Amino acid sequence: MTPADTLRFATRAATGYPLRTALMILAMSIGVAAVVVLTALGDGARRYVVNEFSALGSNLIIVLPGRSETGGVGLGSLFTSTPRDLTVRDAAALLRAPDVQRITPLTLGNSEIAYGGRLREVLVLGTSADYLGIRGYRMALGRFLPREDLERASSVAVLGATLRDELFGIEPAVGRMIRVGDRRLRVIGVLEKSGQGLGMNTDELVVVPVATAQAMFNTNTLFRVMVEARSRDALASAQRQVEDIMRTRRDGELDITVITQDAVLGTFDRILGALTFAVAGIAAISLAVAGILVMNVMLVAVTQRTAEIGLLKALGATGRNIRLAFLAEAALLSLAGALAGLALGHLGAWGLRLAFPVLPAWPPDWAVYAGLGTAIVTGVLFGVMPARRAARLDPVQALAKR
Amino acid sequence: MAQIELSGIERVFTLGDSEVHALHAVTVAIEAGEYVAVMGPSGSGKSTLLNLLGLLDRPNAGTYRLEGRDVTTLTADEQAEVRRNRIGFVFQSFHLVPRLTAAENIALPLMLAGVPPVERGPRVAEALKNFGLDTRANHRPDELSGGQRQRVAIARATIMRPALILADEPTGNLDRATGQDVTALLESLNASGVTLIVVTHDPVMGGRARRRLMMEDGALVGDLRADAASTA
Numbered sequence: 001m002t003p004a005d006t007l008r009f010a011t012r013a014a015t016g017y018p019l020r021t022a023l024m025i026l027a028m029s030i031g032v033a034a035v036v037v038l039t040a041l042g043d044g045a046r047r048y049v050v051n052e053f054s055a056l057g058s059n060l061i062i063v064l065p066g067r068s069e070t071g072g073v074g075l076g077s078l079f080t081s082t083p084r085d086l087t088v089r090d091a092a093a094l095l096r097a098p099d100v101q102r103i104t105p106l107t108l109g110n111s112e113i114a115y116g117g118r119l120r121e122v123l124v125l126g127t128s129a130d131y132l133g134i135r136g137y138r139m140a141l142g143r144f145l146p147r148e149d150l151e152r153a154s155s156v157a158v159l160g161a162t163l164r165d166e167l168f169g170i171e172p173a174v175g176r177m178i179r180v181g182d183r184r185l186r187v188i189g190v191l192e193k194s195g196q197g198l199g200m201n202t203d204e205l206v207v208v209p210v211a212t213a214q215a216m217f218n219t220n221t222l223f224r225v226m227v228e229a230r231s232r233d234a235l236a237s238a239q240r241q242v243e244d245i246m247r248t249r250r251d252g253e254l255d256i257t258v259i260t261q262d263a264v265l266g267t268f269d270r271i272l273g274a275l276t277f278a279v280a281g282i283a284a285i286s287l288a289v290a291g292i293l294v295m296n297v298m299l300v301a302v303t304q305r306t307a308e309i310g311l312l313k314a315l316g317a318t319g320r321n322i323r324l325a326f327l328a329e330a331a332l333l334s335l336a337g338a339l340a341g342l343a344l345g346h347l348g349a350w351g352l353r354l355a356f357p358v359l360p361a362w363p364p365d366w367a368v369y370a371g372l373g374t375a376i377v378t379g380v381l382f383g384v385m386p387a388r389r390a391a392r393l394d395p396v397q398a399l400a401k402r
Numbered sequence: 403m404a405q406i407e408l409s410g411i412e413r414v415f416t417l418g419d420s421e422v423h424a425l426h427a428v429t430v431a432i433e434a435g436e437y438v439a440v441m442g443p444s445g446s447g448k449s450t451l452l453n454l455l456g457l458l459d460r461p462n463a464g465t466y467r468l469e470g471r472d473v474t475t476l477t478a479d480e481q482a483e484v485r486r487n488r489i490g491f492v493f494q495s496f497h498l499v500p501r502l503t504a505a506e507n508i509a510l511p512l513m514l515a516g517v518p519p520v521e522r523g524p525r526v527a528e529a530l531k532n533f534g535l536d537t538r539a540n541h542r543p544d545e546l547s548g549g550q551r552q553r554v555a556i557a558r559a560t561i562m563r564p565a566l567i568l569a570d571e572p573t574g575n576l577d578r579a580t581g582q583d584v585t586a587l588l589e590s591l592n593a594s595g596v597t598l599i600v601v602t603h604d605p606v607m608g609g610r611a612r613r614r615l616m617m618e619d620g621a622l623v624g625d626l627r628a629d630a631a632s633t634a
Binding site: 004005009012015307308310311312313315316317318319320395396399 | 493519
């Protein structure tokens, strides 16, 4: 029997029982579709987080007060306790490191903002002139915070785009006096619309000099210091220098945490990558179930076609001929199921992207190939036993069956 | 040297703890081109003998020489090759593959033998024509009458030009008239030189054979030649 004939014979056998074949393909396709959709979801989440972090800027080192652990970067290092204040002086000292280009201190707090009888809750960010450059924001109107001593509490403010619209409507904002908390500040600029970044919406922010904010919230410590290295390659040495400076300033004790964006990104990437993998693994279980179903269906087919197998043997078919024919049938069913599942899965992923536009829910290539491969391999593997059973049938008894 | 030589064939089936001698000390020789009817009551071992002749079954003892070659010791694949090239089967219940058309059913042995499709086409077309089936080529078995089905089965049995045709009650599922047609068809094949061995318990059909082997309880009890037999 030539391979082409084996394939043709198997195809005729598969199409000869349409309901059985359709159900089989459905079961297999659900398995493959589950892998495709779930990995698309997992990988979409991973990409979403990575994109959010990339929006921070490329050569960034973040210094935060407190140290909760000594080794590596974990999720815990983002939320540390504060044993000793991280001050504006500390931030300024970091500029002495040769591989550090710019720094900007950050203080955050909630307050009220008022103008012309309008009042709302607002997130106040205290920072310095270099914040604009480090984060890569642009001004829509006016100018950003003046370059001045970090400890000088100038009474100026820069508004986020949405905040400006809400407070001023069509009126010009630059030059007007607003009230933030108990302080009167002059609006000197408006930020260009930029959207979400790490859960902090810049468009609804009021930016003031760091000393102003510290006075407003009656605190000495900083929330973060953002440090920009001279280049991406200098990131590691800059991190070391920052740590050295801080250690010297704190009598040899390093009670701050220094994280690089790469480390944070890498951690999230790993966690979400593992999550995608786990989800794919769970979905793969349905493929194994589909494989067992292939075996079941093929065993039924062997029983159903016992007389036919006896006939083929009487006509001179070898055991090998029959084994190959049944194996080819199992492979065809799996292949058809896998392809149908792939189409179904891509449809599902497309639906996800349509429903959640922020989530780039594309199934990763490895998942697609792994899904297809597993489907076909399990189909063929579970087809071996029925095929062997068919080949071993005793022709006399097989023919006697009707 | 006869085409078929059986000597001292024993076939024992074990049913539970009892042994059934389906064939016992069967020794017979059949020449090429003979027309033989194997007759006897049910359970006399006719079908077992036919299965053995067709290499679908193996004897427990004795030797079977087909065309001078001891075929009882061949491997399963070698036996399959002998079946493919030298033996054609015709069954009582036709045994057509229901999802394949008449033409495809006839082409099955060619496909199994690895004959390329271009060569298969003309040979199947010729067979369809010879057996008066050219208008039914693309019909499936369930769209054919009983007589047509058996003709498809006979066409399939002869497509490889075998030396030996084994027919197990070929008219058993047919009415009288179509049964006679099928018998005549088989006899015409025999007239062209193919050995024909028919298992039947229809005395009319058996009476037409030139040689009759009578079986009872697994043993040959009579070997009648046409010239000695009365045409009942």
